[in-house]
């Protein structure tokens with residue numbers, strides 16, 4: 001069966017869901033997006049994702065042509081029409097069709113797209129690490145500083161992160177950790193990072209990274225388990241010498257990083273806190 005896509009108010013077979021070659025997200029990456037996971041027919045933290053999209057759109061001054069409630073309903077309807085129980089869904093918002101000029105005034109009507117993939121069939125799955133956790137490098141590409149592009153804005157332009165990801169591919173590892181221009185740890189191209197040391201969790205400060213929804217979930221879970229959690233300025237030293245390092249994201253869940261720049265983290269296996277958080281998060285997804 002052909003996938004069904006939501007495009008500007010219509011549910012269309014994927015082959016008929018066309019976006020203009022003059023669309024400003026295609027021409028300039030001008031827009032924002034969200035990825036939401038659905039398990040057993042239920043979306044995880046859908047309202048938080050919709051709120052974050054509306055915030056990104058506010059910053060970009062793009063008007064979303066739906067209420068938050070109607071947008072959430074359209075996500076669910078897209079999943080339903082595709083017949084998925086477990087799915088990745090993605091909302092993409094573009095400034096819309098305009099001209100080959102980055103002047104935002106030339107694109108007056110936003111383009112809104114919702115797509116859904118079967119969770120088991122995501123093409124990126126074939127690249128996921130098969131070992132006890134992810135092997136990473138620290139990328140030479142620095143995370144764009146917040147004075148240039150605000151990292152909490154989940155923008156359609158991921159070039160900064162794609163450069164880091166290309167470094168990971170060249171190095172033959174699973175992912176790349178990006179530092180900021182002051183040498184502090186930020187995030188990987190698509191995941192937030194936590195360091196575990198002496199039973200405490202530390203994570204880079206929110207102003208320097210995407211304010212991940214899974215990051216928030218892990219901070220809550222850690223507190224419920226009685227593990228102190230704090231935001232901190234972390235360097236490569238803190239990664240290399242951690243007891244555990246873990247990453248969080250909607251698409252990837254909670255994953256251990258077991259090696260950074262050739263140094264095993266802890267004993268090189270997924271640690272007990274990462275395992276416990278992963279199990280508790282999995283239980284939340286299906287509860």
Ligand code: PMP
Pocket residue numbers: 035161187188189190191192209210211212213214215248249250251
């Ligand atoms: N950082 C970046 C740059 C991301 O793209 C993502 C994925 N959305 C994350 C962190 C993780 O955020 P979340 O838990 O909201 O998926």
